[in-house]
Amino acid sequence: MNADLFAAMAQAVVDGDATAAADLARSALDSRIPPAEALDKGFVPGIRTVGELWESGDYFLPELIASAEAMKAAATVLRPALEADGASSSSAGTVVIGTVDGDIHDIGKNLVSAMLTANGFKVIDLGADVKLPAFLEAAERAGADLICLSALLTTTMLGQKRLIELLVERGLRGRFKVLVGGAPTSRRWAEEIGADGYGESAPAAVRAALGLMGKVTS
Numbered sequence: 001m002n003a004d005l006f007a008a009m010a011q012a013v014v015d016g017d018a019t020a021a022a023d024l025a026r027s028a029l030d031s032r033i034p035p036a037e038a039l040d041k042g043f044v045p046g047i048r049t050v051g052e053l054w055e056s057g058d059y060f061l062p063e064l065i066a067s068a069e070a071m072k073a074a075a076t077v078l079r080p081a082l083e084a085d086g087a088s089s090s091s092a093g094t095v096v097i098g099t100v101d102g103d104i105h106d107i108g109k110n111l112v113s114a115m116l117t118a119n120g121f122k123v124i125d126l127g128a129d130v131k132l133p134a135f136l137e138a139a140e141r142a143g144a145d146l147i148c149l150s151a152l153l154t155t156t157m158l159g160q161k162r163l164i165e166l167l168v169e170r171g172l173r174g175r176f177k178v179l180v181g182g183a184p185t186s187r188r189w190a191e192e193i194g195a196d197g198y199g200e201s202a203p204a205a206v207r208a209a210l211g212l213m214g215k216v217t218s
Contacts, residue, residue, distance in 0.1 A: 002033060002041075009042030009074070014049050016066025018073040025077035035081040039120075043074045047118045051203030064202065065107075068114035075117055091122050093145035093213045096138045098126035099182075100159035105152035108182065111202040112148065119206050121146075132163050139176050146209055151182040160185070161193040177212045181205050 005028065012020040021043065028038040050067040053059035059067075095116055099109050106128040113125045124142050126134060139147050151157040160180045167173040180190050181199040190198035197212050199205025 002031075005031070005033070006038075006042040006045075009038065010046035010049065013043055013046030013067050013070045013074070014053075016063060016070050018066075018070045021070040021074040022077050025074040029078070029081055035078040038078060039075070039082075039118075043071055044118060044120075047071050047115060051115075051206070054201065054203055061107075064111060068111050068118070068202070071118040072114050092120035092210060092215055094122045094124070094142055095146045095148055095209065096124045096126065096135055096142060096144045097148040097150070098130035098135060099128040099150045099152070100156050100163070101129060101131050102159065103151055103153050103156035104128045105182075106150075108152070108202065109148075109150040112150070112181065112199065112205045115202050115206045116148075116209060119210065121209065132159060132166055135163055136166060136170065136172065140172075144176060145213060146177045146179055148179045148181070148205070148209070151180070151185060154184045157182060157184050157189070160189075160195065164194050179205065179208055179212065 005024065009021065009024045012024055024042070025038060028042070029035065047067065050059060050064065054064050097109060097113050097116070099106050109128070113123050117123045124138055124144065126138060135147055138144070147163070149160045149163060151160055164173070164178055167176065177196040179197040179199060180195045185198065187198045197208040199208045
């Protein structure tokens with residue numbers, strides 16, 4: 001019985017059907033299925049399938065956005081029950097994310113944020129055009145594990161480098177992992193500025209974040 005429900009949850013995410021995803025999340029709670037189990041066995045497999053479809057070229061940006069919204073809808077329904085169950089103990093980690101100072105683009109960052117949440121991270125999304133000290137303040141306040149920096153302009157990507165320099169200056173470099181991404185960035189850029197990871201797409205960013213937290217081996 002539960003297997004059918006889990007399969008329907010995964011399919012709702014693959015289909016990008018936010019209404020169905022939320023309804024299925026409520027059904028799980030009504031059936032007394034633990035919310036963490038609903039996520040792990042139902043919705044998360046769906047978002048992983050979406051990532052595979054994106055990387056194979058079968059899904060494009062509209063599908064990716066719709067699926068992320070479906071995942072977000074399910075997570076919103078399940079979150080109070082997860083918190084009541086103390087599920088935060090099984091969190092993949094805490095992430096502070098934002099688009100760097102001077103850059104107002106946020107579609108890609110929003111996708112990464114949604115997919116990180118879907119994969120068990122506690123995400124603190126600072127939005128777009130974020131002053132560099134704000135990343136550090138939020139990360140320290142939350143006891144974050146990761147700082148994720150998005151940039152869509154060649155001029156603002158320099159902010160990613162500057163943030164790492166700020167971490168060094170303040171003696172915090174060993175405290176936080178830094179993940180960078182955005183259209184003008186590359187793996188070579190990440191290595192050049194001393195970032196810990198790079199994501200060329202939302203699914204790749206999630207994989208990189210999980211890898212930095214020791215949750216995956218590749």
